[in-house]
Amino acid sequence: xxxxxxxxxxxxxKYKAKRIFMFLAQKIAGLSGLQIAAVLASNGSMSAEKIAExxxxxxxxVRDILERLHANGVLFTTRIPSTEYHSVIFKYYxxxxxxxxxxxxxxxxxIIHLTKVSEYRGTFxxxxxxxxxxxxxxxxxxxxxxxxxxxELEERPNLAIEFRxxxxxxxxxxxxFVQTMYI
Ligand SMILES: [Zn+2]
Numbered sequence: 001x002x003x004x005x006x007x008x009x010x011x012x013x014k015y016k017a018k019r020i021f022m023f024l025a026q027k028i029a030g031l032s033g034l035q036i037a038a039v040l041a042s043n044g045s046m047s048a049e050k051i052a053e054x055x056x057x058x059x060x061x062v063r064d065i066l067e068r069l070h071a072n073g074v075l076f077t078t079r080i081p082s083t084e085y086h087s088v089i090f091k092y093y094x095x096x097x098x099x100x101x102x103x104x105x106x107x108x109x110x111i112i113h114l115t116k117v118s119e120y121r122g123t124f125x126x127x128x129x130x131x132x133x134x135x136x137x138x139x140x141x142x143x144x145x146x147x148x149x150x151x152e153l154e155e156r157p158n159l160a161i162e163f164r165x166x167x168x169x170x171x172x173x174x175x176x177f178v179q180t181m182y183i
Contacts, residue, residue, distance in 0.1 A: 017096040020103050024074050029065045032057055036065055037094075040075070045093045066092050073102040104180050111173050118166045125153040 018041045025037030035055045040046055048066055052059035069075050069092075076098050079088045125139035126132070127146035134146075134153065144153045 014096055017099045018094075021074060021094060021099045024072070024099070024103065024106070025065075025069055028072050028074070029068055032061065033065050033069065036062060037069070040092060041094045043094075045091055047089055047091050049089075051092075063090075066090075073105065074099055100180065104177070107173065107177050107180065111170060111177060114166065114170045114173070118163055118170055124156045124159055126156045127151050127153055 021041050022034055022037045025033040029036070035057065036051055039051055039054050048059055048063045051066070052062045055062070066075070066077070070077055075092050075094060077090050077092050080091055082089045120135060122136040125134045125136065125144065127134070127149065129149045129151040130146055132146070132148065133156070138147070139153050145151065146153055
């Protein structure tokens, strides 16, 4: 009975790590990222060539996405010398600990960023096209035009309700961050 619970607990955390892995891969590299992550997560480790074969995505694209995922710290890689081709083969690994560490790091930097934003007391400028907010400094630097799409920025002097909501959201994120210690 005890063993059963333990096993169930283990697979639960692996399942969570898989879902987080696929979520992050999609955020980083879109639908192809998601497909690649799904294949890698169910196999544990693979080469770019094998992933390309299984997903039907071009191997160069697969390599590029795997590199991006690696740069974001969500998977790890090893070089395996290949005597057959006189070259090295890269193998990529899905690993629970690596994924959860990357997730925690991202959550932490998001909390730090949002805390900074929620403490900002200047005027915000809003782009109705991109649905983005900019600080007064950034808006002035760009002549009060959106640096992304060029639309005229709108002044948003009264954001008290949004700030209250944001602070509440940051508090929720902090609570979630503490929870990730026990995943
Ligand atoms: Zn814009």
